[in-house]
Amino acid sequence: MLALLLIAIPVLMAGASFLLGPKLAKPLAFITGIAELLLTLVCIWIFQKGDTGHLLQFNKQWIGPLGMTFNFALDGISLVMCLLTALVSVLVIYSSYNRSFRNPHVFYGLLLLMAGSMIGAFTTSDGMMFYIFYEFALIPIYFICLIWGRGEQKSQVTLKFFLYTLFGSLFMLVSLLYVYRFAGSFELSKMYAAGQAMSTAEQGLVFAGFFIAFAVKIPVFPLHTWQPATYDMAPTAGTMMLGGIMLKMATYGIIRLILPMVPDGVSEYGHWAIALCAISVVYASMMAITQKRYKLLLAYSSVAHVGLLAAGILSNNAQGIQGGVMEMLSHGILTVGLFFVVDILESRMGHDNIDKMGGIREVNPLFAFLFFAIVMGSVALPATSGFVGEFLLLLGLNQYSPILTAVAGLTVVLGAVYMLRSFQSMMLGAANAATATFAALTKHEKTVLIIVVVLVIVLGVYPSPILELSNTSVENLLPGVH
Amino acid sequence: MKEILISSLLGIVILTADILKLRKVVFAVVLLGLAALAGSCIMDWGHNEIPFAEKGKMLIFDNFALAFTFVISVVSFLWFFMTKESFSSNTTRTDLYALAAFSICGAVVMVSYSNLVMLFLGVEILSIPVYVLAASDKKSFVSNEAGFKYFFLGAVASAFLLFGIALIYGACGSFDLNIITEKITAVGSMPGLFIVGSMLILAGFAFKISVAPFHMWAPDVYQGSPTVITAFMATIVKAAAFGGMFRLFSTTLSPMLAQYALVFALMTGLTLIVANVIATRQTNSKRLLAYSSVSHAGFMLGAVMMASSMHYKYLIYYVFTYSIASLTAFTALNHVSVFQGGDESTDAFKGLVKRNPVMAGAVTVSLLSMAGIPPLSGFMAKYFVISNVLNGGHIWLVIIMILTSVVAMYYYLKLIIAMFTPLENAGRIAVSGAQKMMYVLMTILLVALFFGASALEVVKW
Numbered sequence: 010m011l012a013l014l015l016i017a018i019p020v021l022m023a024g025a026s027f028l029l030g031p032k033l034a035k036p037l038a039f040i041t042g043i044a045e046l047l048l049t050l051v052c053i054w055i056f057q058k059g060d061t062g063h064l065l066q067f068n069k070q071w072i073g074p075l076g077m078t079f080n081f082a083l084d085g086i087s088l089v090m091c092l093l094t095a096l097v098s099v100l101v102i103y104s105s106y107n108r109s110f111r112n113p114h115v116f117y118g119l120l121l122l123m124a125g126s127m128i129g130a131f132t133t134s135d136g137m138m139f140y141i142f143y144e145f146a147l148i149p150i151y152f153i154c155l156i157w158g159r160g161e162q163k164s165q166v167t168l169k170f171f172l173y174t175l176f177g178s179l180f181m182l183v184s185l186l187y188v189y190r191f192a193g194s195f196e197l198s199k200m201y202a203a204g205q206a207m208s209t210a211e212q213g214l215v216f217a218g219f220f221i222a223f224a225v226k227i228p229v230f231p232l233h234t235w236q237p238a239t240y241d242m243a244p245t246a247g248t249m250m251l252g253g254i255m256l257k258m259a260t261y262g263i264i265r266l267i268l269p270m271v272p273d274g275v276s277e278y279g280h281w282a283i284a285l286c287a288i289s290v291v292y293a294s295m296m297a298i299t300q301k302r303y304k305l306l307l308a309y310s311s312v313a314h315v316g317l318l319a320a321g322i323l324s325n326n327a328q329g330i331q332g333g334v335m336e337m338l339s340h341g342i343l344t345v346g347l348f349f350v351v352d353i354l355e356s357r358m359g360h361d362n363i364d365k366m367g368g369i370r371e372v373n374p375l376f377a378f379l380f381f382a383i384v385m386g387s388v389a390l391p392a393t394s395g396f397v398g399e400f401l402l403l404l405g406l407n408q409y410s411p412i413l414t415a416v417a418g419l420t421v422v423l424g425a426v427y428m429l430r431s432f433q434s435m436m437l438g439a440a441n442a443a444t445a446t447f448a449a450l451t452k453h454e455k456t457v458l459i460i461v462v463v464l465v466i467v468l469g470v471y472p473s474p475i476l477e478l479s480n481t482s483v484e485n486l487l488p489g490v491h
Numbered sequence: 492m493k494e495i496l497i498s499s500l501l502g503i504v505i506l507t508a509d510i511l512k513l514r515k516v517v518f519a520v521v522l523l524g525l526a527a528l529a530g531s532c533i534m535d536w537g538h539n540e541i542p543f544a545e546k547g548k549m550l551i552f553d554n555f556a557l558a559f560t561f562v563i564s565v566v567s568f569l570w571f572f573m574t575k576e577s578f579s580s581n582t583t584r585t586d587l588y589a590l591a592a593f594s595i596c597g598a599v600v601m602v603s604y605s606n607l608v609m610l611f612l613g614v615e616i617l618s619i620p621v622y623v624l625a626a627s628d629k630k631s632f633v634s635n636e637a638g639f640k641y642f643f644l645g646a647v648a649s650a651f652l653l654f655g656i657a658l659i660y661g662a663c664g665s666f667d668l669n670i671i672t673e674k675i676t677a678v679g680s681m682p683g684l685f686i687v688g689s690m691l692i693l694a695g696f697a698f699k700i701s702v703a704p705f706h707m708w709a710p711d712v713y714q715g716s717p718t719v720i721t722a723f724m725a726t727i728v729k730a731a732a733f734g735g736m737f738r739l740f741s742t743t744l745s746p747m748l749a750q751y752a753l754v755f756a757l758m759t760g761l762t763l764i765v766a767n768v769i770a771t772r773q774t775n776s777k778r779l780l781a782y783s784s785v786s787h788a789g790f791m792l793g794a795v796m797m798a799s800s801m802h803y804k805y806l807i808y809y810v811f812t813y814s815i816a817s818l819t820a821f822t823a824l825n826h827v828s829v830f831q832g833g834d835e836s837t838d839a840f841k842g843l844v845k846r847n848p849v850m851a852g853a854v855t856v857s858l859l860s861m862a863g864i865p866p867l868s869g870f871m872a873k874y875f876v877i878s879n880v881l882n883g884g885h886i887w888l889v890i891i892m893i894l895t896s897v898v899a900m901y902y903y904l905k906l907i908i909a910m911f912t913p914l915e916n917a918g919r920i921a922v923s924g925a926q927k928m929m930y931v932l933m934t935i936l937l938v939a940l941f942f943g944a945s946a947l948e949v950v951k952w
Contacts (some may be wrong), residue, residue, distance in 0.1 A: 071945050075874075075875070075878060140865075141866060142864040144864060144865050145864070145865050145866055147864075148859065148864060156911055164912065168901070168904055168905075171900070171904060172897060172904070175900055176897045177895060183889070183893060184891065186877070186878060186881055186889070190882070230852065254604050393609055
């Protein structure tokens with residue numbers, strides 16, 4: 010029941026936002042986000058108490074003969090993902106609070122709609138419903154990018170983005186339909202059984218279909234080409250939603266669909282996928298080093314981090330998956346922080362060119378300090394949330410293959426190179442004419458950055474609540490994994 | 492029984508209204524008549540009425556016929572409402588309304604026949620008024636061309652159909668569907684004449700529903716005809732043609748369907764590829780929508796291909812959702828092009844989101860629905876067909892269906908992007924309040940039908 014409520018709140022409020030008009034849009038969206046967050050916390054509390062019964066589940070037949078059900082269930086992994094969605098949505102809404110948009114009611118309405126459909130994907134326990142939510146989340150973000158995006162090329166870029174991801178997700182549809190032929194239902198528990206009963210070759214094909222769909226969304230080399238341009242042209246809030254939550258639907262999909270449904274396929278052919286992820290890590294890190302603009306650098310850095318994330322999860326052991334869950338949360342928060350920094354830089358400098366900045370620390374030490382803390386989280390310094398996630402991911406991957414770990418582990422080294430170098434050239438040194446007038450942070454900007462930094466450090470020092478939350482569910486979902 | 496009376500009387504009443512100078516009430520009469528038609532379908536549900544039974548089984552109003560008649564009357568109702576303001580002069584309006592009503596009568600016959608003669612009669616009653624309607628913009632060269640083309644090619648298609656019927660009569664000695672079925676099952680194999688005859692019937696239908704390689708006329712005719720008539724052809728005519736086709740291939744011709752599945756599959760695949768690829772190159776939005784309509788015919792042919800094992804409710808669902816979406820798109824195109832002085836290019840849609848947000852929203856939703864994006868009903872419709880085709884074991888066809896959906900998304904997005912591209916100094920495109928409500932209603936229908944798809948399981952078919 011509560012799962013349904015989690016989806017209904019943002020979707021209904023999105024409708025309300027469309028109808029009520031621009032004046033109320035921001036407070037409405039913010040209150041919705043807070044309500045969603047509180048409700049998620051209540052769900053977590055119920056779950057911790059051990060009540061997994063009717064409160065957290067909702068089962069209903071939908072289109073019986075075609076095997077579609079209206080099933081939702083909140084387990085530990087889903088709850089972490091809901092927490093991520095609610096938290097990041099609140100941060101995104103709050104961080105855009107002082108920016109003015111055309112038609113804010115439509116903008117925030119679309120944002121809420123997107124959050125609602127992603128919650129749907131995270132909570133459903135029906136394969137077809139997952140597909141529907143996964144696909145639908147594309148529509149709001151497409152319009153956010155098309156209407157509020159920047160640049161001459163935006164219609165081409167959004168077109169590529171949309172067609173690319175649609176093309177990818179249709180492979181998932183084929184895989185789902187293929188397994189459905191044996192399962193006779195889209196209920197995940199039945200699909201798991203049917204999938205596991207298939208031959209290894211069949212499992213490999215199904216795995217390939219799913220992986221292509223997720224690899225486009227994550228994105229994994231060589232299917233990543235839509236990503237940097239889209240991140241660049243999207244409005245800041247849109248980029249945060251894309252990088253913070255949306256791609257997590259794909260990594261969550263690996264945990265929820267691929268690993269339990271086609272375990273033999275993963276153990277037989279998984280190394281291809283993991284190798285691609287490892288290549289993706291190195292390639293994207295190299296690309297990030299060469300970038301002149303900070304937003305593009307962050308886009309490539311995101312490809313590198315999620316490459317490791319996907320590789321760790323696909324290694325199919327408890328550390329890898331646990332690390333994946335942790336890293337998804339951490340990466341979401343860090344993405345908001347980093348892109349908010351870009352937003353601050355752009356609002357003051359009018360550009361995000363790394364070389365043309367410098368010495369901002371002298372002018373505005375507080376900003377530089379908070380920025381540095383976020384950068385530290387991103388390069389996975391111990392005692393930040395990034396460290397917990399990436400350490401576990403590498404640990405998991407190491408059990409699978411030490412060589413691939415060495416390759417994928419380069420993300421930590423190369424990440425330090427491009428993050429620190431860019432930080433150095435933007436913040437340190439002597440202030441030039443352009444940066445000398447760098448205005449102080451507003452109260453609102455300070456709040457956002459401080460919240461992000463606190464979250465990064467708290468989750469880094471005390472990650473066990475999150476890990477415990479997902480632990481039992483990982484074991485339930487993948488009984489063979491340890 | 493009531494259905495055929497209501498629909499034929501409706502046309503006659505409209506014609507008489509013209510003579511009796513009652514033009515003011517004609518619109519109300521049309522709506523009332525169509526509502527009565529829909530209502531009688533619901534009342535007769537499950538009765539399996541056979542009108543004029545003593546003269547031989549000509550028509551049968553079983554649930555199949557009633558369901559299709561219901562959909563046809565609802566879509567016609569919406570069509571009349573959506574296009575009311577486009578028929579400006581009162582003089583021609585009554586004529587055109589009468590023609591449309593006669594065509595609807597033909598559609599009713601076409602989905603309820605139980606005798607091949609009635610099938611042919613239905614096709615002709617349906618088509619002949621539409622030939623006139625296509626040419627109804629008398630001063631326009633392209634409209635005349637469209638009417639002419641449609642008439643000639645339609646006549647050829649009818650000839651195919653008639654020849655096919657004649658050959659089947661030769662093989663089985665009867666026009667009655669039940670007797671033909673008995674003969675075929677008694678013999679156990681299909682005689683040569685029967686095979687050739689059913690192939691010719693297939694070709695005739697393929698013309699009417701415009702699937703490749705018999706689709707060439709559709710873009711020209713759709714583009715040339717007045718846009719409201721195009722909307723009529725793309726929805727009501729198509730629904731009736733598919734209804735007639737499904738009835739034949741799910742019963743009498745089902746042995747042929749099983750043996751020549753490959754022919755159907757190839758036609759479906761070819762239609763999807765040709766229509767979608769060519770559509771990407773179109774700059775005229777009416778022609779683009781025409782090709783999109785051909786590609787949907789491909790999907791629906793996929794449903795007919797599975798006719799022997801698939802329930803007709805999925806075809807009905809497809810026809811209905813597709814009709815609503817295309818009706819919305821064509822009506823909006825009509826409004827835009829009238830406002831732009833006849834400009835039908837995709838650029839005419841530029842800045843529509845500012846010029847008329849309600850219309851832009853409705854068109855966006857209908858295009859996304861046609862592209863098959865959840866949670867819009869077009870997704871469910873496509874999904875039903877795809878899963879049935881997959882159960883039939885045609886995996887390669889499923890892959891073509893899915894890949895061409897991406898191609899289709901490309902050209903639908905082209906229109907959507909145009910609508911959301913800002914345009915300087917563009918005036919508002921004003922529509923009446925009633926029209927606005929219709930756009931909103933269509934949008935709601937497209938969303939509601941997605942969630943209401945489970946109703947397909949509730950109704951006793």
